[in-house]
Amino acid sequence: MGPGKSQRVAGAPITVRHVSTLAEYEECVRIQLITWGEDLATPSGLFVVARETGGQTLGAFAGEKMVGFTLGLAGFHDGKPIIHSHMTAVLSEFRDRGIGRMLKLAQRNDALARGIHLVAWTFDPLELKNAHFNINRLGAVVKRYIPNCYGITESPLHAGLPTDRLMAEWYLDSKRVTEIFAGKAARASSGAEKISIPADISERKQIEPAAGARVQSEMREGFLEKLKRGFIVTGLEIGPKEASYIFEIAESVAAEIATK
Numbered sequence: 001m002g003p004g005k006s007q008r009v010a011g012a013p014i015t016v017r018h019v020s021t022l023a024e025y026e027e028c029v030r031i032q033l034i035t036w037g038e039d040l041a042t043p044s045g046l047f048v049v050a051r052e053t054g055g056q057t058l059g060a061f062a063g064e065k066m067v068g069f070t071l072g073l074a075g076f077h078d079g080k081p082i083i084h085s086h087m088t089a090v091l092s093e094f095r096d097r098g099i100g101r102m103l104k105l106a107q108r109n110d111a112l113a114r115g116i117h118l119v120a121w122t123f124d125p126l127e128l129k130n131a132h133f134n135i136n137r138l139g140a141v142v143k144r145y146i147p148n149c150y151g152i153t154e155s156p157l158h159a160g161l162p163t164d165r166l167m168a169e170w171y172l173d174s175k176r177v178t179e180i181f182a183g184k185a186a187r188a189s190s191g192a193e194k195i196s197i198p199a200d201i202s203e204r205k206q207i208e209p210a211a212g213a214r215v216q217s218e219m220r221e222g223f224l225e226k227l228k229r230g231f232i233v234t235g236l237e238i239g240p241k242e243a244s245y246i247f248e249i250a251e252s253v254a255a256e257i258a259t260k
């Protein structure tokens, strides 16, 4: 689905299209304030910068009402142009109806149409629903773990923890991503390794920050060690008690994530 196409989601016609006016950027800021609060919201001026420097903002609309957006900045990775997807949000009452996926698909189509084959973004490995969306639903892989990426913030969402982040790399026209969009789940090879954390960690870290910090610091050590040994994250299994990040040797998945 590309920008401008519309689809019926749970009765409401949802349209995804480029947004480029100040009034629309203010709407994106409003959605961020509702989603993350003031501390983390990107101001409308940065949306203008993104527009003027090869980035993109796509909005999802229910009728005339903006219900979600994704903001991407233009950047470089190994000398090649990429989109760095900085902020993506769907209003909570519109989640789990495929709107996030529609936004990411439109982002992908727009990038590919401009000769850009990689979209990257950071995410918190302790936010398991989001990690599942990124890795399993979109087919992103992870090659980097950035300890305390944005510093310790006042945001209640971060629960006072260091902002450790994974860098999602979404190889837009790779075999892996094309097959996931065709409904075929990626399967880990036999030499896969895993790092397991409690399945309730996303909620638990909010009420028990000390437990969150303990899990985070063990996880950080494990991630850094595996990535150093040439493994990358290719999957996430969420069970009733534990969630496990799946690691495979980078060379064994190189062909699967190669872009055209």
Ligand SMILES: CC(C)(COP(=O)(O)OP(=O)(O)OC[C@H]1O[C@@H](n2cnc3c(N)ncnc32)[C@H](O)[C@@H]1OP(=O)(O)O)[C@@H](O)C(=O)NCCC(=O)NCCS
Pocket: 035, 086, 087, 088, 089, 090, 091, 094, 095, 096, 097, 098, 099, 100, 101, 102, 123, 129, 130, 131, 132, 133, 137
């Ligand atoms: C991440 C987000 C944009 C996904 O939007 P969405 O419209 O719910 O996405 P879809 O309906 O296409 O896909 C839903 C999938 O995303 C997962 N998901 C990711 N984050 C989620 C969240 N915070 N709440 C609910 N579901 C979430 C669901 O598990 C679901 O997976 P499933 O299809 O296997 O059930 C939306 O949940 C959101 O705005 N979250 C808060 C902001 C955020 O964390 N943004 C990402 C970091 S910038």
